[in-house]
Amino acid sequence: MFHDRDLDSVLTIVKHAASLEIRPRFRRLIEGEVEEKKSSIDLVTQADLLSEKHMTEALQARWPHALVVGEEAAETDRSLIDKLKQADLAFVIDPVDGTFNFQAGLPIYGTNMAVVVKGETVAGIIHDSVLGDTLVASKGSGARFLREDGTVNPIAVAAPADLSMMVGTISINDLAYEERRRVAGNLAKTKMAFAYNCSAYEYWLVATGKVHFIGHYKLYPWDHLAGVLIHQEAGGFTARFDGSPYKPGDLTGGILSAPDRDSWEQVLREIVHA
Template structure:
């Protein structure tokens, strides 16, 4: 079982790498330090690569033999995602979630780290390098914010409100134009829609009750595993669009987070439907 002592060790690794490999490069990247992956908005930087390598090395020193699934490593070895279903212990890393923002000098990015065991997420953290605060959850133990000064406070999701009072986002950047237009139009039924282009910040907002819902169609594990556990441990409901639980290894089916099941269904029916299977 991954316990509080273990998550403390993982948090120490993430914070150290943020301080040594990520923040020194923020707003200091040269043209040669940024490259496109699949498109002009899908980027990788020198910070992503070096931070992932440093986190991986440190995790393996602490937990030899663990499976490491990193976003950048999976560019060349996507089969590693499949290993999450059976691995006794695995770490899933997104060293700089929100790379487009990071490369643009926008201080909205974070580090995601999830811990899985035999196809179940057992711990997760989202670290905010700019301020040094971190959201942390161990399965069954609730969710908390660990501030840079080590002060700790419990977190919880937003109270239930009507659709017209909800604030949230559905990520549509990877959808065809017609679907982007339809869902964006449906969001007008809510109080306010926002977009940070950063899963780490979106899960931070929904798990701490600052917004009511977030939704995504793309399900890469480094974007979602840590945030989903933190949101659930903060009292929220997260599931794929067909209502099934989101598990390590799932990469299709869409995902939606809300304060409770009724709110979840409301957003699905009035904002996302009818394209639930995308």
């Protein structure tokens, strides 16, 4: 079983792993601590591997029967993703979201942690180990900004705006050339487009109202489950490109987050599909 009060225990595990395995390695990676996975921009570091191991062991010690789906573990066992749909309790981890930025010394990365109960995301955490700040949400209880100094504030998405006044991003790195060019051209219809190559920071910005929309074509659960719940609990609207809800285990269909349904439809029509 998982209760709202258990979220504090999960947050402690995330923070401990970040302070022990991630933060000390930032801008201090040595030769042999960075490896390519599929390409020169798809990387893994010792910070990813050791922090995921730390969190996995701590979660399994506290919840022995829970499924733990870490990004690096799923690299070697894709069946873990399918098990998300049926698991009574699961934890989904992206230990260092934004690994390319991390290894390059850019402080634009974070740790994502989602709690899934019987196929539904019930809690989400995005932790910034550089500043020690965290976004946290429990389903039906809103989303909060927890500062390192202990200050807690509710968060809210941006007010709806016309597309020409919106700021946002659609992640296009994995698209074929012509598709990348089409979507990038459509982004010129907005006030400003940006790209951080980090889902954690993108969800942070859209959930706290600093930008209007974010969109992705890849749907790996460790990239999106925590952020989607936080965004929804902050008052936003998120759905796959076909309008269906995003659920644990979904891997296709694209995903888009915006302040409300009308804004979502405008971005989908004018940027994703135009």
